[in-house]
Amino acid sequence: MADAPTGVSRALREAPPDRVVEAADRAIRSVLGASGTVVFVADYRISGLWPVLDSRQPGAGDQALAHRCFSSQQPVRESDEDGRCRLFLPVSVWGERLGVLMVELPEAPGDEMVRRATDIAGEVALALRAADRETDRYRRARRRERLSMAAELQWELLPGRSVSHGAFHLAGQLEPAYTVGGDHFDWSLDDNRLTVTVLNGDGVGLAAALLTAVAVNAMRNARRSGGSLVEQAELASDTVYYQHRGHRHVATVLLELDCDTGRVRAVDAGSPHVMRVRGGTVSRVELEQQLPLGMFAETRYDLQEFDLDPGDRLFVVSDGVWGADPTGRESYGERAMARSMRATRLQPPTEAVGTVMRELQAFHADVDLRDEAVVVCLDWRGPAGWADQ
Template identity: 85%
Template sequence: MLDASTGVSRALREAPPDRVVEAAGRAIRSALCATNTVVFVADYRINGLWPVLDSRQPEAGAEVDQSVLQRCFSSQRPVQETDDRGRCRLYLPVSVWGERLGVLMVELPDVPGDEVVRRAADIAGEVALALRAADRETDRYRRARRRERLSMAAELQWELLPGRSVSHDTFHLAGQLEPAYTVGGDHFDWSLDDDRLTATVLNGDGIGLAAALLTAVTVNAMRNARRSGGSLVEQAELASDTVYYQHRGHRHVATVLLELDCVTGRVRAVDAGSPHVIRLRGTAVSRVPLEQQLPLGMFAETRYDLQEFELEPGDRLFVVSDGVWAADPSGREGYGERAMARAMRATRLQPPPEAVGTVMRELQAFHADADLRDDAVMVCLDWRGSAGREEA
């Protein structure tokens, strides 16, 4: 048998990017004596998990219970199903760096022992890493993720994202855009460097493609400053000047920039206009008191002040755009008045990727499942504290 840690990795590295799934299947069948394998990926709304099918064999892997896939995906733990003949289906989370991509199903001739399950889980991690890298070189996995056609604006927004989740010894971060297939100007971005997490949430002015283009310029201006070693303030000021000199104050981007010190839990912030920062501490939900400054791009050479606040181990931060906070279908009170806090409290035992889904589903229910009138972006950050890191 192939050694799981070398043979599968080699097969994935040598495979063309659009054939990673097939290479993984061949290697897994050899390494684990499996009879079949299927890779499922989560869609943009994270409403389901869908097989990455070979176009030459469209029927392969289509008959799988979504509830079992969702159980594996949500718990991030292996799940087993055994039929009356003793054959087993093993479901494994396909995740890397905290990013949940999907589920790997492995069919085995009999019930696996703990060592086989461990090896299979390691292989699923290798598959996740390969898929993450291959995604830049082929459209195949993007096609599997979309259940309907993306608008041009949404295509830009999803391509601009760093991912949907990232994990670290001291924090776990996740975000979601809605409406997933037509989102315009709302966006989030993050980067982890030298025990410092920088996260931004943006609410671009306008709708559709114009809003998406405005947000893309703003995000890349902040990235340019950040990658050149610029501080949080310098990131905000470069982005503001860039937007202003493009639009002369007629367009602007409401933004909050956060920088978390992963060792101390101290957060530096620049609040440029809108997205709301909400803290869940125990069962208490409260807004983090930040002084709102001018949105990016309103005036030439706007200067921004830095603010700071502390996180305690176990704290959860939600950052939400006005599309979440101020949603008021049918003239009722805004979602942020009371309903949002109830939804946030309900997520206490869920990890951030599940938490953003819960609050977004409650937002959809608040709209009686009608399409959202406005773009909505949500980011959830759990601060674990540095003690767990020291023990690891």
């Protein structure tokens, strides 16, 4: 048993990328004495969990337990009258929730068995994350309908859907997931600095997605070359301008969090809105709004700064969230959005983004969104280790 994670790791490394799930099943049966396994992956809306192997269709009870595990990110176990046990484990890596691993055991496991099985689920998460670059199998399992060409491009651009660090927890969501066009988010953690961007590409469909892709990659190019936040905005603006001569633009907000201090640097280049939840109060972070990227040649941007206190939560939302007014009433951002954000205070960011999106859908009376929507949620815990001091 002591070599259980090592044995599974070796099996996963040696498996072809499109056979990671089968390799995991064989290895887990061998090292844990399991009678079977099921790997569930979350769909693009994070509204369901689906088995990678179509032949292993679990019942409604197993689905409910898998969802409980996915939401809580804690092991969940249930035994039947014969003593057999189903153990559900989060398949997550670096804070990104990929799915759930169900392990069927002949008897209820002890705490040590659960700990080792949890480690194995983490190994499966790493393998799936790596294999996803080499095969379409897991992407097919995640999608419940065909993506538009624009959405295909946008999902390929994403860095992930959540990430954790000792100082912060971050998550984002795009809607409508299967047809999103120009709205997008990006992030990167480097040298204890977290860079987050939220973009509102001009137009609709594939043209908007292509415009956003140019802006995202221009900002990445500057960032990966050591450029500051201002340099990232200016390179992206010039790149978009010289492609479209001012006829197309990308509204963007760029944030850089110093994970040692909680100091945030910002460039506000358009419409995405930054909201801070402190205690029970939701307030807008007032930033000087500058020109969207690409409107004019050689546009220059100014840096602004603000501080976060440990326990603060930031939401960054696109105009499709803030300005939604499906029935001619006041916009969603006037009051309803703040209520939905306050309702998330006991939820982690991975759940909070879904809550705000569901409330937005309810605001639309459950009809399709008229505009695309991005919600990004950042929890600032304080410098790494602050909570333990």
